[in-house]
Amino acid sequence: MEAKHLSKYMSADIARVESIMRASLGSDIRLLQETNNDVLASGGKRIRPIMAVLVAKALGRCNDDTYLFAAASELIHNASLLHDDVADDASLRRGKPTVSSILGPRASVLLGDFWLVKGIDVILSAQRYGDRVMHGFAKTLSHLAEGEMLQLELARTGRTTEEDYLRVIFDKTASLFEVSAYSAAISAGVPDARVAAAANYARCVGMAFQIKDDIFDYQEASNIGKPVGQDLRERKITLPLLGAFKTKPERETEIRKKVCLVPEHPEYIAEIMEYVRDGEGIHYAEKRMQYYLHEAVESLSAFPDCQEKEYLAYVVHYISERTF
Ligand code: FPP
């Protein structure tokens, strides 16, 4: 199977999700219209709504509300990126200049607010389960903000442990994957055990997705549309570096200090990257990623056998093999 098969299989569903997003973002302010169009056109993999629709179909009941919740997850995802690019002072996203770099941080935050509120509105417009799903998303939104704050705190101290790292990536990434599948399963009206299996599947996919993203940051040849070494520029200690600390502990204290000093000493980036290479940090991170992917596949055993379940298994494979 290939990614294009999945995109083709899902093309009508993706079109439906995009049309909900587009309709929800309507405004008479020209700057908003133009910027919304740019962000919509910049794409993204639409992995959260794809997963959501697959989950509901696999569980046997994909309906109007499923598409609303799926669209909301993508709106909120984009809202968080518009905020994140301000927090990280990022100039590139998906290979293109960020809204923050073109229109400034104020506009990016305001646009993020707009997309966030539209996401909430879309959830509340559902026929059934809107309240229950809104509670789920509210929890996730707290996780997003907490994860970002914890990340800022850790960047200041340079003391990130693996436990801290796992908390950050659950909060900032996996929690949104989780609620996307959770809301899709709720929309399908299935028993709680299946809702929990769907949520666990997506949480594990989300953890693996972020670990992969953090691996890309150490790979020159990656095609991800963001510069390498960016995490170090932001003084973020991620799993490849934590893995190298395990195999080369004799330099851990020195390297941690250097991470904190990267903003004033960008030449440390190459040195830290070499330390990660020597310490086989990428291998360590890949093993952890595979653990989560295995867990994700295990969760699928609670799903009935069907084409969509195979695609959900393919998503797991895609995360491990993705090059962008
Ligand atoms: C990307 O991480 C960041 C996130 C996935 C979450 C960002 C969340 C916030 C800014 C909290 C506020 C948001 C809302 C909607 C209330 P990254 O910087 O590691 O990834 P990147 O390399 O793609 O930027």
Ligand code: MG
């Ligand atoms: Mg960022």
